[in-house]
Amino acid sequence: MPKIVVEAQVVDNVDIGTQVKELVLYAPEIAAQAVPGQFLHVRVASATYHPLLRRPLSISNVDADVGTVSTIYRIVGQGTTCLSTLNKNNIVDCMGPLGNGFTIQGQRPLLIGGGMGLAPLIFLAGVLCPRPIEVLMGGRTEKEMFWASIFKHMCQNLHITTDDGTLGSRGVTLDLLPELLQTGKFDMIYTCGPHVMMDGVARLAKEYNIPCQVSLEEYMACGVGGCLSCTCATNDGSRKKVCTDGPVFWAKEVVSC
Numbered sequence: 459m460p461k462i463v464v465e466a467q468v469v470d471n472v473d474i475g476t477q478v479k480e481l482v483l484y485a486p487e488i489a490a491q492a493v494p495g496q497f498l499h500v501r502v503a504s505a506t507y508h509p510l511l512r513r514p515l516s517i518s519n520v521d522a523d524v525g526t527v528s529t530i531y532r533i534v535g536q537g538t539t540c541l542s543t544l545n546k547n548n549i550v551d552c553m554g555p556l557g558n559g560f561t562i563q564g565q566r567p568l569l570i571g572g573g574m575g576l577a578p579l580i581f582l583a584g585v586l587c588p589r590p591i592e593v594l595m596g597g598r599t600e601k602e603m604f605w606a607s608i609f610k611h612m613c614q615n616l617h618i619t620t621d622d623g624t625l626g627s628r629g630v631t632l633d634l635l636p637e638l639l640q641t642g643k644f645d646m647i648y649t650c651g652p653h654v655m656m657d658g659v660a661r662l663a664k665e666y667n668i669p670c671q672v673s674l675e676e677y678m679a680c681g682v683g684g685c686l687s688c689t690c691a692t693n694d695g696s697r698k699k700v701c702t703d704g705p706v707f708w709a710k711e712v713v714s715c
């Protein structure tokens with residue numbers, strides 16, 4: 459699939475949580491091709507070279523009819539701060555859709571996300587519908603769990619954990635996961651979030667013999683396989699590029715458990 463670089467028009471760039479925004483771009487060429495799990499590589503500053511490198515952001519939604527792609531991002535540093543200042547009708551240089559997406563399979567999928575890792579799972583949940591999807595999500599506190607209002611209309615069951623117990627069960631996703639897997643109803647697991655969470659999910663998926671895909675995050679420069687800045691170790695001893703071989707991998711390829 460050819461990589462597309464477009465001058466995308468900002469349709470919206472709005473707050474949806476504390477230091478979290480949703481950016482909607484008009485990019486019909488990208489919207490027509492994107493599949494869940496792929497990402498955009500965005501040049502956040504159009505007028506200057508600071509920062510020079512593009513920033514990778516998962517595609518959280520697509521409306522191919524309207525021609526828009528969305529991403530949900532947390533403001534963490536220079537690049538995302540720059541992004542947060544974009545206004546409606548501004549133009550942003552955007553490359554995409556990049557990477558390999560999730561494999562759509564199974565009839566009873568369980569989606570497990572932590573923090574910003576929930577962003578790509580929204581697009582995935584939309585494509586998996588009308589299957590009966592269940593979502594397990596975790597965050598630090600209720601204030602961070604604006605995700606619940608997004609997912610609740612898309613899934614049959616929503617399971618929530620927060621570190622402080624202000625919403626859902628107190629604890630982390632991995633505390634609740636064994637109970638869910640013991641029901642025996644899931645035939646596919648998709649996960650994205652902190653490494654420690656995905657390692658634990660992969661371990662439990664293996665224990666319960668359920669296929670599992672993980673979406674990895676690594677620092678990226680080129681985003682198209684040329685610079686090797688994003689490689690990760692695999693279980694056969696080789697290294698793979700997260701930008702082009704991933705970011706979605708089968709857990710058994712990249713997680714040792």
Ligand SMILES: Cc1cc2nc3c(=O)[nH]c(=O)nc-3n(C[C@H](O)[C@H](O)[C@H](O)COP(=O)(O)OP(=O)(O)OC[C@H]3O[C@@H](n4cnc5c(N)ncnc54)[C@H](O)[C@@H]3O)c2cc1C
Pocket residue numbers: 497509513514515516517529530531532533534535536537538539574577578674675676677678705
């Ligand atoms: C394939 C992929 C998809 C991503 N999808 C999203 C998304 O949907 N929403 C979102 O908010 N973020 C996502 N990220 C992370 C996002 O790219 C970084 O947060 C962003 O590049 C930070 O840029 P910055 O200039 O604001 O921060 P910087 O100044 O570069 O860094 C600020 C802080 O963020 C951390 N950070 C920077 N880059 C990464 C990274 N790649 N992975 C983990 N931590 C990082 C740094 O360690 C530092 O603590 C994704 C990353 C990848 C590789």
Ligand code: FES
Pocket residue numbers: 677678679680681682683684685686687688689699700701702
């Ligand atoms: S970011 Fe350059 S090879 Fe992956």
